[in-house]
Amino acid sequence: MLKIENLTATVADKQILNGLSLEVAAGEIHAIMGPNGAGKSTLSYVLGGRPGYEVTGGSVEFIGQDLLDLEPHERASAGLFLGFQYPVEIPGVSNVQFLRESLNAQRAGRGEEALTGGEFLKLAKEKAGLLGMDMEMLKRNVNVGFSGGEKKRAEMVQMGILDPKFAVLDETDSGLDIDALRVVGEGINAIMRDPAKGVLLITHYQRLLDVVKPDKVSILAAGRIVQTGGPDLALRLEEEGYDAVMAPENANA
């Protein structure tokens, strides 16, 4: 459902993605691992259409459309969800207001009817419960005063409520303790393990992949996918490190 071909992109005039190709089929969870600075977050921002991340070549097809042709909010409405490595604080806007407006904007974009306040709250309560989050937290301002772990948990509640077709999750496991990691991992499974959905799961750690079992694992280095394999590739990386697993010409200097 996501097909990236030979993608190149620059940030602040610096080329970060160097001909990246990757395909994720419906029903697949595809883990992306790679050294710091390899371009993993850049890939997620390029897919999400963040201003300043300029695509200079290649293509991205998303469920039969040209993803790069869509505005960021249209990508969301088309079913793409970006889980941020650093979720953003929005003072003065409550989670409930933010998510209700977001969901209804997406629904409007798809020609669906808006949820009423009551319908929305019921849905929010259910999804918050799934991630073990108190409804009181959802009444607070978006990510303001949340701990690192709470922000990641809140991202997954957002994902549950928005119910995307495809999620790009950027280091959703960082900042989580072991218990929270399990809750978040099981949340990802519950929301996204579906024959009609797909996930690009960016992570450094096997411990998330013990919970969210990937179908495929790719290594992203120096702005390209340099190796793709099954779940065992992640285990080898964990044991041996990037330099040993990757062919020498692909290792980051």
Added chain:
Amino acid sequence: MPEAATLPTRRDEAWRYSDTDALAALDLGTFEDWQDIDVPADGSHHEIVTIAEGDSTQLRRLRITVGEGATCEVFGVIAAAQLGRVEAVVHLERGAHFEMGGITVGGSDTTREFVSHVIHAEPEATSNQTVRSVHWGKATGNFLGRIDVVRHAQKTDAAQDFKGLLLEKGASVNAVPQLEIFADDVKCAHGATVGQLDEMARYYMAARGLPPETARRLLVQAFLGDALVALDDDAERERLMDVALAKLEAHL
């Protein structure tokens, strides 16, 4: 008969950032037109001022005396098409409180301003003023706030807080606090900042599916909300916010 009024000039501190061309077009009598509000001891008064419609320059001048232990609140939105100015001269007796929440919003090359002069004339009075300005085009938003604390007005607690949000290059804001403090046991706080919409917040909102206009409305509403938090009446708060947001939507 009062003396014939004269046109204020920019040399006068309280008119320093005003729009003198717009002022020159006014009937001189306008400058003598004060609304007097006397709040008796232990009383409370609540004044709402909106300058939202009409093409003509509008001044609202309030002369307020707040009696011992009394409270006066003024909340206002200036979204005028031409110069809009709300001015309050406030005299505080012992233990009195003055609360002001102001919003200026709009574009074109219009000036919209709050000008206050709060006199802490007796001990233990408090005042709190919050102004939020959001502008685009070549518009200007001003908050000129003078606070006088007389020599024996100990335990005065006065605060001023201003924030400006500029949606386009070319718009500007001015915050001029002026503190004249002659007592020693007082708290006077003032803060002023100016900025633009948070780009990362806008992108985050877009990534969740909010169109740019909706994201902008939510962020502006959150920004302006500070000016109205002290307004207890929900319906009134919503009405004022709607006046401000309507101005913004007309621009989008």
